Amino acid sequence: QKEVEQDPGPLSVPEGAIVSLNCTYSNSAFQYFMWYRQYSRKGPELLMYTYSSGNKEDGRFTAQVDKSSKYISLFIRDSQPSDSATYLCAMSDSSASKIIFGSGTRLSIRP
């Protein structure tokens, strides 16, 4: 079993829809949870960063962490074609010595 599981997609939704991206994990030591966005042939860009459980909102993006279920989510409201990219969840323990990435979900927003 992988430490972090993420559906690779592809996920295609119409412009304006709400997008839900999810990851599950098995290591209860993870405390830091991140979502990165990666455009084709570019490095990942940090979108959201959450410590422990709870919600965090930044503009159209909301990150949720449920440590009891070992489940994290990223919601994108009012999705735009420019949101089309691969979204990677990532997490680490308190040492941050290593980040474990999900396999990434390819998202396409149809105009």
Add this chain to the structure above:
Amino acid sequence: GAVVSQHPSWVICKSGTSVKIECRSLDFQATTMFWYRQFPKQSLMLMATSNEGSKATYEQGVEKDKFLINHASLTLSTLTVTSAHPEDSSFYICSAVAVAKNIQYFGAGTRLSVL
């Protein structure tokens, strides 16, 4: 803030030559930098962890003599692909962790094509 610069963005080289990729943290100090490799439509694969002033820690299966890593200062790490072969063609990405923070900031990546 938290900008990581990676150069070159794309390099084409002949088989047998060596290629150096630089990773710089422009506005913060990074005690730790990471080097990843990414194949098309796949996730990031950690190659090695680079700590300033000490030897890099390589992941299992990564040849340390082929992928030389130097982390000479708190703002610069380099990856040298020695005697490159076509199978080394890939997308290489570095990241840096800011001192006293737990966030990795990524460079834009380097596309290596070995002919």
